[in-house]
Amino acid sequence: MIEIEHLNKTFTARSGVHHALSDINLRIEDGDVFGIIGQSGAGKSTLVRCINMLEQPTSGTVRIDGADITGYRGRQLLGLRSRIGMIFQNFSLFQQRTVLNNVTFPLELSREGRGGKNATREGREARAKELLELVGLADHADRYPSELSGGQQQRVAIARALANEPSIMLCDEATSALDTRTTVSILNLLRDINKNLGVTMVLITHSLAVARMVCNRIAVIDEGRIVEEGSTEQVFSNPQSAVTRELLHFDSLTQVQADEERAGN
Template sequence: MIQLQHVCKTYGEGENAHHALRNVNLTINDGDVFGIIGASGAGKSTLVRCLNLLERPTEGAILYDGRDITGLSGRALLELRSQVGMIFQNFSLFQQRTVLRNVTFPLELRSEKGEAARKRAMELLELVGLADLAERYPSQLSGGQQQRVAIARALANNPKVMLCDEATSALDTRTTASILQLLQDINRELGVTLVVITHSLPVACKICNRVAVIDHGRIVEEGATAAVFGNPQSPVTRELLANDDMLAAIERDAEKGQEG
């Protein structure tokens, strides 16, 4: 379980201060696919980067299974990050490394090298459907393939949690669907908790069992995805859902889910 308690993040001081997060309180249960949605600049990426201390909160606490991580440093911080995988919009692969060596990189940081690291990497590439491309370089892959490599790399250390920061926003619709299916499979089969940062309501509707809506650094609404999208309480959420085509698509997805 991940708990955020009164988390604030401020950049700068005085009149020039920018309050990126304001008194955020959230609980993400083990096994959730938890979506954090909002417009550009709402604070989504700052929030997710606080979850592995790429950004440190200015105030508040972040608890993993009851343990406050906000003061971690050194080896303890590295251990935390090994248990929290992360994938990004721009894939963030090493261009001079092959697909295989991109996936082995987190293992090398933990002094796991040689055949053991290679075997683990190949297992993950098989999982994401790219075992036959192990010796290629990122520049030789499509965007969807690069994101699959990034997912394999994020799984290298058997993380309990995976943070997905706009992981599909650079992909076309068909590729997005395949990546979302892969993430759902990982959540279901490996038990990895997913935190999905997205500005796309269809993405959140497709994959998330719970969502929180963020606006100007504040959580304005949170709950089960169907409840939040089906009966929005916040003006911000209603504005996000204002497009009739979007609402129709969400309703169709909900009906299909009930039929299944």
């Protein structure tokens, strides 16, 4: 469970103080697929990075399974991050490593002694192969990321994020660089991982259509504040804020296209 309370984040620039996040309160239950939705610049990227402390909050608390992580430093912080998977808009795969060695990367970092099965190259590669099997890319293990399509690259990134058996996975605009059909297949994969492995997903996106497909709960963020939160059905059937309605209107235009794509499958 992730509990975010009174979270604030300010950036000090030459032009003055910028409030990226203002008094954020959220509760994400185990097994949720939680969507954080907003326009670019709304603060959703900053918010999701406060969950693995890639961004240090200015004030407030983030608790994961009851433990306040905002004070974590050094090894404790690295240990926390290794238990949270993350995927990115531009996949962020290591270009000079093979697909297989991208997936072994998080396993190579392990600080948990030398006894485990990840201590040897063979052990790590065996685990990576299982994961590539899971995302349907077992036969691409020895290729390089530049030889893969965008959808395939994101699958590799998902396998990499799962390497350390995380209980939480953060998805930062994971489908925004993909076409509609690939988006649907990636979202299906994320949903399967959530169902079969029980991984809690925090998914940030600017697209309500994406959120609608996979999320059971949604929070809408605008100018650093949560303007709406609820179950996916609630938010879609009865949007409370102007920002949500605006997003919905824009989405209804692209939704038609998405439906057509799905009907074609």
